[in-house]
Amino acid sequence: MAEAALASRTPNALREPWSQLSRQREAATLGMWLFLMSEMLFFGALFMAFSFSRALDPAAFAEAARHAEIAYGAANTAVLVTSSLTITIAVRAADAARGKLAARLLAATATLGVAFLVIKGFEYRDDLRHHLFPGHDFALGRNATQIFWAFYWAMTGVHAIHLTVGVVLVLRLFWLVRRGRMSLASPQLEVTSLYWHLVDAFWIVLFPTLYVAARG
């Protein structure tokens, strides 16, 4: 009965080859989870390599990690978890057929994503000013400290690329929902929110690991 009510409210949500919205949603979500699983393995390998290198020379990693700015990391964590809240409520607002609220929350999510990237940009600028990029001009002496900073740039850089993709996807959804070009029952909202949460989850591990735990 709920299925029929949903279908009647959102006639353009159903796509081939599906005959039921709930089945379509489940398949889309499962596909997204499989993609997220491959992403988890990718980031997991990075964390594993980081942990392995740290175990070889914890003192050098501690020295290098003390130059990472915790204030930037904490501010960005707060921004990102808030964006996870807004996208979660956007999906629930869409489920409750509140399109305007969903659109506003999607806009808020994208704005918070951009805010994260701006804060990260300021942090990168400070890091570069302090010569914390591995290479001939590197500020710290020991080789292993360069390895820490190589991980820092690689992991935060890959995360920033993922977040940028997320911002584009959320902005697209915002535009579609605001213009009424997408059904609120479409699984696109849910799978995009799953991707966004994954990007948030990586940062939630990155911040304590790189900025805090590595200090020893």
Next chain:
Amino acid sequence: MTAKAQRVAWLGPILAWVVLLFATAAVAWLGVGASGGLRFGGALALAALMLGTLAFGLVGVGRNPALLRLVAGAAFLFLALMFFLSFADLMTRLR
């Protein structure tokens, strides 16, 4: 969905968000106000707490069908195996 049902549905994510903000503050404090094992262990424990809060409070893993939970669980199993095998290799070399 009634207004009351909506409030109830949104209460869980808001509570999860509050927990995440407090955990973020706690991690930041560990970075500047603690040292040694407390800092290292505390930061990793808080990371695990935050991941759990995100997964169950915001993603809603518990509300997903069994197949999806199986896929998510398999991903964590692969990660755990990868870490175990890598560190087993490291410990062998250190000897």
